[in-house]
Amino acid sequence: MKKLLSIFLVFILALLPFSVFAETDPDSFDMAVVNEIMKNTDIFNLKARSAILIDAKTGMVLYEKNADDRLPIASITKIMTSVIVMDHIKEGKLNYDDMVTVSEYAYSMGGSQVYLEPGEKFTVRELIEAVEIHSANDAAVALAEKIAGSEDAFVLMMNNRAKELGLKDTVFKDCTGLTDEGHYSTAREIAKFSAELINKHPEILEITTTQYKEFRPGPNYIAMWNRNRLIWFYNGANGLKAGFTTAAGYCLVGSAKREDLQLISVVLGEPNNNIRFAETAKLLDYGFYNFESVDIIKKDDYVKTVEVKKGVKDSVDLIYADDFSYLIDKSKKDKLKIDIVTQDTLTAPVEKGTIIGYARITLDKEVIGNVNILTADTVEKASFFRLFIMMIKEWLTFK
Numbered sequence: 001m002k003k004l005l006s007i008f009l010v011f012i013l014a015l016l017p018f019s020v021f022a023e024t025d026p027d028s029f030d031m032a033v034v035n036e037i038m039k040n041t042d043i044f045n046l047k048a049r050s051a052i053l054i055d056a057k058t059g060m061v062l063y064e065k066n067a068d069d070r071l072p073i074a075s076i077t078k079i080m081t082s083v084i085v086m087d088h089i090k091e092g093k094l095n096y097d098d099m100v101t102v103s104e105y106a107y108s109m110g111g112s113q114v115y116l117e118p119g120e121k122f123t124v125r126e127l128i129e130a131v132e133i134h135s136a137n138d139a140a141v142a143l144a145e146k147i148a149g150s151e152d153a154f155v156l157m158m159n160n161r162a163k164e165l166g167l168k169d170t171v172f173k174d175c176t177g178l179t180d181e182g183h184y185s186t187a188r189e190i191a192k193f194s195a196e197l198i199n200k201h202p203e204i205l206e207i208t209t210t211q212y213k214e215f216r217p218g219p220n221y222i223a224m225w226n227r228n229r230l231i232w233f234y235n236g237a238n239g240l241k242a243g244f245t246t247a248a249g250y251c252l253v254g255s256a257k258r259e260d261l262q263l264i265s266v267v268l269g270e271p272n273n274n275i276r277f278a279e280t281a282k283l284l285d286y287g288f289y290n291f292e293s294v295d296i297i298k299k300d301d302y303v304k305t306v307e308v309k310k311g312v313k314d315s316v317d318l319i320y321a322d323d324f325s326y327l328i329d330k331s332k333k334d335k336l337k338i339d340i341v342t343q344d345t346l347t348a349p350v351e352k353g354t355i356i357g358y359a360r361i362t363l364d365k366e367v368i369g370n371v372n373i374l375t376a377d378t379v380e381k382a383s384f385f386r387l388f389i390m391m392i393k394e395w396l397t398f399k
Helices: 002-015 031-039 074-090 124-134 137-148 151-164 187-200 202-208 273-290 330-335 384-398
Strands: 050-055 061-065 099-101 121-123 212-215 222-225 237-245 249-258 261-270 291-297 302-309 315-320 324-329 336-342 345-347 355-363 366-375
Touching: 031 273, 050 187, 050 273, 061 187, 061 273, 074 124, 074 137, 074 151, 074 187, 074 202, 074 237, 074 249, 099 137, 121 124, 124 137, 124 202, 124 212, 124 222, 137 151, 151 187, 187 202, 187 237, 187 249, 187 261, 202 237, 237 273, 249 273, 261 273, 261 291, 273 291, 291 330, 291 336, 291 355, 302 336, 315 355, 324 330, 324 355, 324 366, 330 336
Parallel strands: 302 345
Antiparallel strands: 050 061, 050 261, 099 121, 212 222, 237 249, 249 261, 291 324, 302 315, 315 366, 336 355, 355 366
16 A cells, blocks of 8 residues: 555656756756747857757767866766766676665765665665766765775776876866866866767666656655756657756756767756756757768678789679768758779789778768778689689680
8 A cells, every 4th residue: 555655646746847856956947937948049149158069979069169168067077977887887897786885974975865874785776876867976975985995086087087088178076076176077078978978888878867766765765856857858868967066057968869869968057957958958959950860881881893813703892891970961961972992903812801992971072081991802812723724714705
C-alpha cells in the first residue's frame, strides 16, 4: 500500500507546474514564460554573457557570442567531473557497483546535495545519478575521493585532462563548481569537454535524460527531479547540465539529438532561469533548422579501378582511407563536390593500403577536407614466364 501511495504521489507531482521543482537558485521555471521568451528571442541578440552552439561530432561552430571570455561556470564544472569518472569506468579502474563510503568532508558540502551522511555507503552508479540528475555536490566529492583519495588530487586530474584536450582557458579549483574565484572556463572550451563526454561515453545520456529518480529509497528518500528542464520539453534533448551561483549567473549546457545530428549549446551568465532555457532552445532550433550532418565519404567505399602493369593481376580497386562527415548549411547542399585525384596506372608490386591519391571535398568552391585514397589489395609482380604467357594471351585476344 505504501508503495502504491508513493507511485501516486510521484504521478501527481509530475502533473504540477515545473516551478514546484525549483533549483536552489531563487528563480523557478515557467513553461509559458519560456515559450513567450522564445517567440521574442533573436539569437543574434542573446542576453547570455557568452554562448556557443557546436556540432558534437565534428566540433564545427554554428554560432558564438563572446565564446572565449573566461567566466565562472558553477555546476557546469561537474561535466568534467563526469568525464574523469566515466574514463575510470571505461578503463576498468572503477565499476558501477563499487561501493563508496561517505566521508566527513563530502558530508560537509553545501549547495545542491542529496544529504549524504558520514559512513553511509552507496554504489558508484547511485552517486553518478545524484550528480547528473540532482547536481549533488556531496555526491560529486564522494566520487572524487573514491577515485583520487581526495578532492584536491581529483581536481589535479581534471586540470590535466583539460590540458590533454588542449584547453587553455579552463582552470578547476574544485569538482563541484562551488568556487568562483580563479575557477573558470569559456563557452568554447565547455563545449569541447562536453563533446568529449558525449562522444566518448554516450551511455551517460541514459542518466542525463532521467527525469525523476529516488535517492536512498525508503522513508528518508530524496526526490531527484532533473535540474535540466530542457529534457522535459525540448524534442530530442538528452542533456547535459545546469548550473547557478550568484557570480556565474544562470548557466546551461544543453544537448539534443535529432536523426544523426547531435548539437551542444552553452549559455553562461544568463539573467534568470527561464531565459537560459528559452535561449538554449532557440539556439538548438537554429542548428536543427539550418544545418544537416552529411556523411560525404565512407571508409573502404569503392572509388575506381586502375590498371596495374607487370603484375599477377592487371588492375586493382581503390578505396577511401577514412570517413568524412560535414555539417552543412542546408541551403548550400547542392554546392557540395568531390574531386578524385589519383594515378592512372600502377606498376607491380603494389602493396595493399598504398596511398595513390586523394579525394578533395569542396563546398561552394571552398576546400573543406581531403581524404586519402588507397589500394584495396596487394598485387605481386609477375614472373618473366607469367608475363610472357600474359603477353601471348593478349596477342591471341587481339588477333
